[in-house]
Amino acid sequence: MNDVKSLLRGTTAFRLGLLGTLLSNQFGERIGAALDLKLKHAGVLVALDTRGSASQQELATLVGVAPSLVVALADHLEDLGAIERIRSDVDRRRMDLRLTPKGHALLVRCDEIAQTLSDEVTAALPRADREKLHKLLGAVTAHHKLPH
Amino acid sequence: MNDVKSLLRGTTAFRLGLLGTLLSNQFGERIGAALDLKLKHAGVLVALDTRGSASQQELATLVGVAPSLVVALADHLEDLGAIERIRSDVDRRRMDLRLTPKGHALLVRCDEIAQTLSDEVTAALPRADREKLHKLLGAVTAHHKLPH
DNA sequence: TATTGTTATACTCTATAACTATA
DNA sequence: TATAGTTATAGAGTATAACAATA
Numbered sequence: 047m048n049d050v051k052s053l054l055r056g057t058t059a060f061r062l063g064l065l066g067t068l069l070s071n072q073f074g075e076r077i078g079a080a081l082d083l084k085l086k087h088a089g090v091l092v093a094l095d096t097r098g099s100a101s102q103q104e105l106a107t108l109v110g111v112a113p114s115l116v117v118a119l120a121d122h123l124e125d126l127g128a129i130e131r132i133r134s135d136v137d138r139r140r141m142d143l144r145l146t147p148k149g150h151a152l153l154v155r156c157d158e159i160a161q162t163l164s165d166e167v168t169a170a171l172p173r174a175d176r177e178k179l180h181k182l183l184g185a186v187t188a189h190h191k192l193p194h
Numbered sequence: 195m196n197d198v199k200s201l202l203r204g205t206t207a208f209r210l211g212l213l214g215t216l217l218s219n220q221f222g223e224r225i226g227a228a229l230d231l232k233l234k235h236a237g238v239l240v241a242l243d244t245r246g247s248a249s250q251q252e253l254a255t256l257v258g259v260a261p262s263l264v265v266a267l268a269d270h271l272e273d274l275g276a277i278e279r280i281r282s283d284v285d286r287r288r289m290d291l292r293l294t295p296k297g298h299a300l301l302v303r304c305d306e307i308a309q310t311l312s313d314e315v316t317a318a319l320p321r322a323d324r325e326k327l328h329k330l331l332g333a334v335t336a337h338h339k340l341p342h
Numbered sequence: 343t344a345t346t347g348t349t350a351t352a353c354t355c356t357a358t359a360a361c362t363a364t365a
Numbered sequence: 366t367a368t369a370g371t372t373a374t375a376g377a378g379t380a381t382a383a384c385a386a387t388a
Binding site: 052053054055056057058059060061062063064065066067068069070072073088091092095096153154156157160161163164167168170171175176178179180182183184185186187189190 | 200201202203204205206207208209210211212213214215216217218220221236239240243244301302304305308309311312315316318319323324326327328330331332333334335337338
């Protein structure tokens with residue numbers, strides 16, 4: 047079951063960590079080159095796509111970063127025309143952020159890049175196993191919050 | 195097959211990246227608190243356990259970090275008594291590093307911590323699925339090099 | 343007084359470049 | 366001249382703390 051000769055390497059956690067880090071780096075490089083985005087920008091896009099709208103404070107906890115970093119992330123996304131910052135009327139301290147059509151299009155491009163990456167990394171697996179892996183990961187991640 | 199409502203989140207690559215990062219962070223925190231090790235120290239231990247012995251330059255490429263960083267990693271591991279640095283007789287520029295019994299014991303502790311983490315993260319899965327996930331990850335990672 | 347967004351500062355990690363000693 | 370290890374320096378990324386506006 048476990049390769050005794052291969053300490054640590056043989057654990058599920060180590061394999062997941064290694065592979066996940068590899069994929070995150072790859073994905074980050076690709077959206078950087080193609081879309082001028084970094085990993086956490088994609089995290090903000092996903093959060094806004096899911097929530098529809100959020101304040102910067104809310105995004106900080108959703109994405110799992112410091113509020114000061116959300117400022118920089120939102121600045122860049124705004125420069126790209128991917129999000130709108132609207133000063134709330136009911137509480138003028140708040141900035142309500144939401145995705146623009148351009149932002150949604152960027153997210154679609156991210157999704158395509160991630161799809162390609164998924165196909166590449168699972169290329170050696172038979173189709174049924176690829177789908178099984180996808181489902182198992184879905185079941186596991188369903189029980190966790192989403193940092194970046 | 196793919197949840198159209200959940201762009202990016204639904205891809206295998208994103209799930210793997212998210213989960214892998216989470217696990218790496220968790221593992222790093224735990225070996226830091228329990229063993230005074232960081233992720234890359236564990237990478238060096240694994241590499242030495244696999245190779246038996248290696249120079250610092252070799253470790254740099256094996257672990258995927260700059261040679262200057264290997265110095266710091268090896269310094270710390272040497273302080274812990276986990277590795278020995280032996281000046282090579284045939285080429286006195288080289289340092290041949292190898293695991294001490296204490297280093298091997300540390301690696302065993304790392305393995306145990308990773309096992310615990312693996313069990314925790316897959317706790318919601320039936321036993322057969324846990325094993326299937328483990329095997330699928332093994333098949334995928336077998337085709338890749340190992341950075342940290 | 344507490345909170346949102348922002349700016350200023352500091353810290354961690356890691357790479358690049360410069361240096362030394364051997365080859 | 367080239368290479369192994371080391372040291373010094375610099376950059377990226379991100380958090381903490383201080384600040385302004387609003388509640």
